[in-house]
Structure formats: structure tokens, C-alpha cells
Amino acid sequence: xxxALMFFVISSLFLSGCWDQRLYKDLAIISVIGVDGYIxxxxxxxxxxxxxxDPTQYIVLDGKGKTAREVRMDANNKSEQAIDIAELTTILxxxxxxxxxxxxxxxxxxxxxxxxxxxKIAITDGSVKRYLNLKETIPKxxxxxxxxxxxxxxxxxxYPKTNLEIAANLMFSEGVDLGLPYIKTSGKGLxxxxxxxxxxxxxxxxxxxxxxxxxxxxxxxxGKANFAELSYLWDKDGEQIPVSFSVIRFKKKKKVAxxxxxxxxxxxxxxxxxxxxxxxxxxxxxxxxxxxxxxxEKRIEKDMAKMFKKCQDAESDVIGIGEEIRAYHPNLWKxxxxxxxxxxxxxxxxxxxxxERSGSTR
Amino acid sequence: xxxxxxxxxxxxxTFYNSVDFVxxxxxxPKDQYAILCYYSSxxxxxxVQDIVNLLKMQTTxxxxxxxxxxxxxxxxxxxxxxxxxxxxxxxxxxxxNSQQMVRFTxxxxxxxxxxxxxxxxxxxxxxxxxVEDMDVNLGLIRKRMRVPDLIVKKVTVGTDNKAEVYxxxxxxxxxxxxxTELERKLDLMKDKIDGLYTSxxxxxxxxxxxxxxxxxxxxxxxxxxxxxxxxxxKIIIMSDFSPNAFIAPVTLFSFxxxxxxxxxxxxxxxxxxxxxxxxxxxxxFLPAFYIAVVSFHYEVLPIELSKxxxxxxxxxxxxxxxxxxxxxxxIELIREASVRLPVALVQTIGIVGGLVxxxxxxxxxxxxxxxxxxxxxxAISSYVVPSxxxxxxxxxxxxxxxxxxxxxxxxxxxxxxxALVVHLCNLNSLKSPYLYPIVPFDPKKVKQILFRxxxxxSSPQPSSxxxxxxxx
Numbered sequence: 001x002x003x004a005l006m007f008f009v010i011s012s013l014f015l016s017g018c019w020d021q022r023l024y025k026d027l028a029i030i031s032v033i034g035v036d037g038y039i040x041x042x043x044x045x046x047x048x049x050x051x052x053x054d055p056t057q058y059i060v061l062d063g064k065g066k067t068a069r070e071v072r073m074d075a076n077n078k079s080e081q082a083i084d085i086a087e088l089t090t091i092l093x094x095x096x097x098x099x100x101x102x103x104x105x106x107x108x109x110x111x112x113x114x115x116x117x118x119x120k121i122a123i124t125d126g127s128v129k130r131y132l133n134l135k136e137t138i139p140k141x142x143x144x145x146x147x148x149x150x151x152x153x154x155x156x157x158x159y160p161k162t163n164l165e166i167a168a169n170l171m172f173s174e175g176v177d178l179g180l181p182y183i184k185t186s187g188k189g190l191x192x193x194x195x196x197x198x199x200x201x202x203x204x205x206x207x208x209x210x211x212x213x214x215x216x217x218x219x220x221x222x223g224k225a226n227f228a229e230l231s232y233l234w235d236k237d238g239e240q241i242p243v244s245f246s247v248i249r250f251k252k253k254k255k256v257a258x259x260x261x262x263x264x265x266x267x268x269x270x271x272x273x274x275x276x277x278x279x280x281x282x283x284x285x286x287x288x289x290x291x292x293x294x295x296x297e298k299r300i301e302k303d304m305a306k307m308f309k310k311c312q313d314a315e316s317d318v319i320g321i322g323e324e325i326r327a328y329h330p331n332l333w334k335x336x337x338x339x340x341x342x343x344x345x346x347x348x349x350x351x352x353x354x355x356e357r358s359g360s361t362r
Numbered sequence: 363x364x365x366x367x368x369x370x371x372x373x374x375x376t377f378y379n380s381v382d383f384v385x386x387x388x389x390x391p392k393d394q395y396a397i398l399c400y401y402s403s404x405x406x407x408x409x410v411q412d413i414v415n416l417l418k419m420q421t422t423x424x425x426x427x428x429x430x431x432x433x434x435x436x437x438x439x440x441x442x443x444x445x446x447x448x449x450x451x452x453x454x455x456x457x458x459n460s461q462q463m464v465r466f467t468x469x470x471x472x473x474x475x476x477x478x479x480x481x482x483x484x485x486x487x488x489x490x491x492x493v494e495d496m497d498v499n500l501g502l503i504r505k506r507m508r509v510p511d512l513i514v515k516k517v518t519v520g521t522d523n524k525a526e527v528y529x530x531x532x533x534x535x536x537x538x539x540x541x542t543e544l545e546r547k548l549d550l551m552k553d554k555i556d557g558l559y560t561s562x563x564x565x566x567x568x569x570x571x572x573x574x575x576x577x578x579x580x581x582x583x584x585x586x587x588x589x590x591x592x593x594x595x596k597i598i599i600m601s602d603f604s605p606n607a608f609i610a611p612v613t614l615f616s617f618x619x620x621x622x623x624x625x626x627x628x629x630x631x632x633x634x635x636x637x638x639x640x641x642x643x644x645x646x647f648l649p650a651f652y653i654a655v656v657s658f659h660y661e662v663l664p665i666e667l668s669k670x671x672x673x674x675x676x677x678x679x680x681x682x683x684x685x686x687x688x689x690x691x692x693i694e695l696i697r698e699a700s701v702r703l704p705v706a707l708v709q710t711i712g713i714v715g716g717l718v719x720x721x722x723x724x725x726x727x728x729x730x731x732x733x734x735x736x737x738x739x740x741a742i743s744s745y746v747v748p749s750x751x752x753x754x755x756x757x758x759x760x761x762x763x764x765x766x767x768x769x770x771x772x773x774x775x776x777x778x779x780x781a782l783v784v785h786l787c788n789l790n791s792l793k794s795p796y797l798y799p800i801v802p803f804d805p806k807k808v809k810q811i812l813f814r815x816x817x818x819x820s821s822p823q824p825s826s827x828x829x830x831x832x833x834x
Contacts, residue, residue, distance in 0.1 A: 009780070021658060031669075049673065050673075089665050114661065144665050147665060
């Protein structure tokens with residue numbers, strides 16, 4: 001028994017192969033990477049924290065090179081410790097880089113076992129350098145900051161949940177396209193989320209949705225996350241009334257029909273809401289509620305129609321209508337030619353809003 | 363008369379003229395003269411006088427049964443026996459003319475009062491503890507177990523000091539296999555030990571694998587714990603010179619049960635039992651886990667934690683294993699010092715240790731914050747075990763795991779855990795499986811490891827055998 005045990009232990013030690021020790025204390029733990037340029041002339045920025053006092057200090061290394069790996073090696077030469085990206089939280093891409101081909105720039109991450117597949121990707125307006133050298137002091141370390149920044153939008157159903165792994169899946173699937181957070185900064189103040197960058201395959205189309213449109217994409221394509229809030233201003237007989245609500249449930253039914261050579265798709269949405277702002281009050285009366293529900297339904301239908309149009313024009317199927325057609329209506333699906341059909345589709349939304357609760361006051 | 367004096371001289375010589383040996387001639391109605399011999403250090407002189415007076419009186423009243431008192435016994439004279447009795451603390455009255463001797467069973471050996479053992483204190487329930495006297499100890503048990511089939515047996519061990527080892531069990535429940543195995547081992551011990559002076563010696567003989575880090579005998583100073591185990595069919599081994607009772611056969615999980623569980627409420631008792639199971643894992647694996655994370659697998663750290671931790675340990679001049687070892691060694695030193703020191707000084711050590719380890723050592727840059735947290739948590743976890751033996755074993759066990767983690771990371775911990783489990787599966791306590799009910803698996807009893815059942819339903823602690831005649 002003892003001999004068998006020894007044999008087992010020793011052989012498992014040898015069979016495992018080499019385990020390279022990577023001492024945490026000897027590495028520069030990169031938390032954010034920003035990429036400018038494209039293959040042939042890439043410039044990348046690597047940020048890592050240098051002091052844990054508040055406000056957090058961090059160092060930004062820059063690297064230049066022809067390939068993504070070369071850039072990293074170049075940056076490594078400038079650092080006193082070896083660069084390690086195992087705890088990377090966010091990768092920022094210049095929109096010009098993403099327009100050429102995002103996958104080719106990301107390939108370097110997919111080939112290493114130590115790459116964090118949960119890292120977020122975001123598209124920036126203009127050079128990424130500005131997003132890493134923030135003038136404003138931020139309350140957190142910069143990697144944490146961008147991670148929480150994107151995560152909070154995901155929690156509020158504004159962005160669909162994405163990370164390195166999901167992004168790769170979406171870039172290669174035909175029936176659904178990738179949408180990434182689009183952030184913008186004026187140079188002064190903190191960067192702002194400005195909507196959803198629409199992708200067609202592996203390339204950024206150059207079109208981005210607004211935050212509200214992005215929220216509808218998330219609700220339709222991925223369902224409600226933890227929260228979903230909306231706010232409109234109702235111009236009722238010259239009086240400006242704020243109407244804000246939060247979505248309790250978001251149920252959708254899809255109806256697909258073929259009209260001539262076109263595919264017609266109708267979303268029937270049932271959406272119970274809780275009012276979060278409505279100064280005129282008296283929401284307990286059905287007579288008062290009905291017009292508000294009508295107003296909300298109309299506005300959402302209008303906004304959704306705009307969103308569908310924008311996506312179709314950009315040839316980006318971020319909602320994943322293609323997947324639906326391919327799975328449930330295979331006779332309408334044409335392999336390899338989906339985008340042509342998608343462009344001419346007639347997509348509509350019919351919304352049914354119900355004010356289920358009125359908040360603490362009636 | 364001359365014969366008497368020479369006899370006294372002879373007795374004194376037999377006992378090497380020891381100053382505490384008393385051989386005194388007294389006048390006695392029956393034989394005119396008698397010799398009273400005893401060790402003054404082991405007999406209460408007043409009691410001796412009382413019995414002698416009683417005997418004197420009885421001789422005048424009743425010729426035939428003059429020797430009959432509750433604590434005396436008459437037999438024919440035999441020097442060898444006399445020596446044995448006196449050494450055991452009896453007082454012997456020697457009647458030379460009729461070649462008889464009477465022994466009184468009134469040894470007055472010094473012993474403590476049955477106070478609660480300090481290393482096994484509980485909050486609720488009986489606060490009695492065993493002492494270094496077998497009669498008192500058996501009294502404490504008989505007080506709780508008023509049945510005739512509590513069988514007490516005695517073995518004399520050690521050619522040098524003739525120590526007495528007792529073992530007792532309930533005939534109804536005890537398992538014959540365990541009993542035979544124990545008797546075999548005690549026989550073995552009889553021949554091999556010259557002088558039995560500490561219970562640790564007996565421990566090594568009774569255990570199936572003395573080299574294992576895990577104790578296979580539960581050691582307790584609490585009568586209530588002994589009582590509970592007796593009624594589960596366990597065998598108790600005690601000696602005359604030590605308050606420790608050995609309980610066997612036991613399983614690993616017996617060490618994680620405290621009388622407190624059964625005295626407190628069901629939910630509370632179950633909760634703390636689960637806390638203890640967690641503490642077992644934390645005490646063995648936590649430092650190893652820390653070392654593995656910072657040397658191999660730091661990507662498992664949440665980003666919020668990583669920044670501070672990374673910058674902290676960047677300033678430590680050596681590898682994580684040495685960092686952890688430094689703190690471990692300091693904690694072990696403090697523990698050892700506080701055990702040895704007089705009670706009054708222990709607090710001082712606590713303050714010095716707390717300040718040095720807790721604060722200055724971090725400021726000095728010798729170790730990082732996190733490693734102090736990890737090691738302190740581990741130390742606390744290891745002290746949660748209600749048994750002293752297992753808690754020391756566990757503290758030793760974590761060092762191999764730390765080395766394994768520093769060489770191979772999580773993989774090393776896994777290999778160590780594998781070896782540990784295989785070892786535990788192999789272990790026996792008096793030939794009964796040690797890891798029961800996990801191995802061999804008994805799903806019904808597994809829940810008893812984690813929960814304490816209601817007393818209204820019979821649910822003794824999981825034992826490696828079914829006590830005969832009892833439905834579990």
C-alpha cells in the first residue's frame with residue numbers, strides 16, 4: 001500500500017510537468033491596456049498601480065512596435081518589473097483601430113492561458129492616451145475604475161454583458177453581432193459613457209447608439225439585468241411633466257412573417273413598471289394611469305424604431321435577430337447572406353406598459 | 363521480646379531504613395504485642411490510631427471475628443506480601459505469636475480536588491474533572507453510571523514502579539474485537555515498559571500508528587465526556603498517576619465534539635460544530651493557500667484586493683514561504699512561551715507578542731499585512747479544536763502543506779491533500795476505521811458530523827462500530 005502510494009504521488013509530481021513560479025511581488029500587474037494604431041504601427045499604453053495611498057498613483061508605460069506582441073515586449077523593456085496581464089480588467093481600443101479589425105488586435109490575448117477572459121473591452125473616441133492619463137483624481141485604481149464603470153452600466157441593463165471571451169464568440173458568429181461600450185472624454189473631467197459601438201463581424205462600423213438605444217438593445221437581446229430605469233419628459237398640453245419609471249419585468253414575444261422577399265418581425269413587449277417620478281400624483285386612479293401608459297408605450301415604440309433603423313443601416317445585428325431566425329425559422333435563413341436580408345427587414349415593436357406600482361406615495 | 367525487636371529491625375532493613383517508614387511495637391490484647399508498620403507519608407495517623415483502637419476493643423468483645431471492620435483484612439503472615447501492601451499505602455498490623463497480619467485499607471494519598479480541567483473548560487454543564495487518584499476518578503464515573511455492568515479491570519505495568527493501569531467499559535455495549543485488541547496491547551506494554559511514569563508512554567503502546575500525526579485516542583480529563591463515551595460502547599483507559607482518560611476507539615470527528623454541543627441548544631450546538639469543521643480546513647490549508655496564490659495563481663485575487671496586496675509584498679525582500687514561516691515561528695514561540703510561563707506573566711507575553719507581531723514587524727518591512735492576517739486566522743482556527751492533541755497535530759501538519767504550496771502551488775496542495783486523505787483512510791483506532799462515517803461511507807451518519815441531533819431522538823456521535831444491543 002505504502003509503495004503504491006509513493007508511486008502514485010511521485011508519478012503525479014512528474015506527470016504534471018513544469019509549474020513555473022510567478023512571484024506576485026516580482027511582477028508589474030497591469031490593470032488597463034490602451035491600444036492605438038493598427039498592425040504595422042501599433043502604440044499601446046500599459047497602466048499599473050505604483051502606490052496604494054489615496055488617491056492611487058499609477059504608472060503608464062508605453063510601447064511601440066509592428067505587432068501586438070512586439071509592443072508588449074517594448075513596454076516590458078521600460079519597466080523595472082516584468083509585465084503581467086493576468087489581472088487585466090479593461091482593454092481600451094481607439095475607434096480607428098477597431099474600425100480596421102478588432103479580432104486581429106485581440107488575437108494576442110486569446111493565445112495565452114494566463115490572459116484574463118473576464119476583462120472588459122471598450123472603444124474610445126480618439127486616442128486612448130487621454131483615457132489613461134486622467135487629469136482628474138479618481139477614487140480607485142484605474143483598472144478598478146474602468147471595470148466598475150462598465151459593470152455598473154451592465155447592472156442597469158444599459159450595456160449587454162461582454163468580456164474577452166464573449167467578444168470572440170460574437171465576432172465569429174453570423175447571426176449576432178458584437179456591441180461594445182463607447183466612451184468619450186473632452187480632455188477635461190472624467191470619461192463618459194456615450195453609448196454602444198456597433199460591430200459588423202470583426203469590424204467596428206463607426207456607428208454608435210445612444211445610451212437609451214443601447215438599453216433597448218440590451219433589454220431585447222439579453223433581457224433585463226438587475227435594474228432598468230427610464231425617464232421621459234411628457235409635454236402634456238404645454239405642461240412639462242417628468243415621467244420616470246423602473247422596469248419590473250420585461251417579457252417579449254417575437255412574431256416572424258414573410259412579406260414578399262422581406263422578413264417582417266414584430267416584438268410584442270409586456271412591461272410592468274414601477275413609477276419613480278411623477279409629480280402630478282394620483283396614480284391610484286385608473287383614469288390617470290391610462291394616458292401615462294399610452295404615452296410611455298408610444299415613446300418607447302418610437303425610440304425602438306429609431307434604434308432598429310440605426311442598427312440595420314450599420315448592418316450590425318447586435319440584438320441577435322439572426323440567431324432567432326436561424327433557430328426557429330430555418331426556411332428564412334440564408335447562410336452567409338444574412339446581413340443582406342437583415343438590412344431590408346421590417347422590425348417593429350409593440351409595447352404594452354402597465355403601471356403596477358406607484359412607489360411609496362400614491 | 364527479643365524476637366519482637368529483631369523483627370522490627372528486620373522490617374526496617376527490608377525498607378532500607380527509610381525515614382518515613384514506621385515499624386512500631388504496640389501492646390495488643392490478643393497476642394500481647396503486635397507490630398504496626400506503614401509509610402507515614404501515605405497513611406493518615408489519626409485513622410490508623412482509630413482502627414487500632416477499634417480492633418483492640420473488638421478483641422475483648424468478640425474473640426472469633428475480632429478483625430472484621432470495613433477496611434481491614436486478616437491473612438497469614440508473609441513478608442513478601444507485607445512489603446507489597448505497605449508499598450501500596452496500606453497499614454499492616456503484624457501479630458507475631460499467631461503468625462498473622464491484618465492490613466487496613468486506609469491509604470491517605472495526596473490528591474487535588476476534582477476541579478474543572480483548565481485546558482478543557484466548557485461553558486455549561488458539569489465542571490468536575492479527574493484527579494490523580496483512581497478511587498476518586500472511579501467515584502466520579504460511578505456517580506454518573508449507576509449500573510453493575512460497568513466493568514473495571516486493572517493491569518500492573520512497569521517492573522520499576524509497578525504502576526496501575528485501569529481500563530473500564532460497559533459490558534452491554536463494548537465491542538469484543540476492540541477489547542481483545544486493547545488487552546493484547548496492554549500485555550505487550552507490560553513486558554516492554556520498565557517504568558511507566560507518564561500517560562504518553564501508554565499512548566504510544568495503545569495507538570495503532572504512533573507515527574501518524576493524528577491522535578487515535580481521545581484524551582480527556584472530563585468525567586462527563588468519559589461517561590458519554592462509555593454509553594457509546596467505547597473503552598476508557600486510565601492510570602493511577604494521571605488525570606487523563608484515554609478513550610478508544612474513536613474517529614477523527616470525535617475530536618471535534620465538545621460536551622458544550624450537547625448542553626447548548628440544537629441549532630447553536632450544530633452551528634458551532636460546523637464552525638469547528640471549517641476551522642479544521644482553515645487551520646491546515648489557509649497559509650498554504652496564501653502562498654500558492656501569491657507565488658503562482660494571483661489571478662484568482664479580486665482586483666480590489668490585488669492592488670494593496672501587490673504593493674505590500676513588493677517591498678518584502680524574500681519569498682512568500684519565508685515570510686509565512688517567520689510569522690508562523692513567532693506565533694509558535696509565543697504559544698510555547700505562554701504555556702511554560704506562570705499564569706501571571708502570560709498576559710505580558712500576549713502584549714509583547716501582539717505588539718511585535720501585529721504592528722512593528724509589518725512597519726519594519728519584514729512581513730506583509732496579509733500574511734499576518736492569514737497566520738493569525740490559522741492560529742485561531744487551530745485552537746478551536748476541543749482536543750489538545752489534535753490541535754497540536756494540526757499546527758504541525760500545515761508546514762508540509764506550506765512547502766508543497768511554495769513548490770507546486772495549488773497542485774502541490776492537492777497532492778498533499780490526496781496523501782492526507784489516503785493516510786486518514788488507512789488509519790485505525792483499535793482496529794476500527796478512523797474516518798468513519800466518511801470511509802466506509804454511511805450516509806445516515808454523515809449528518810451527525812455536522813449537526814447535533816435532538817436529545818429526544820437517540821443520536822450518539824458517529825462511532826466506528828455499532829454498540830451491540832443499541833439501535834442507532
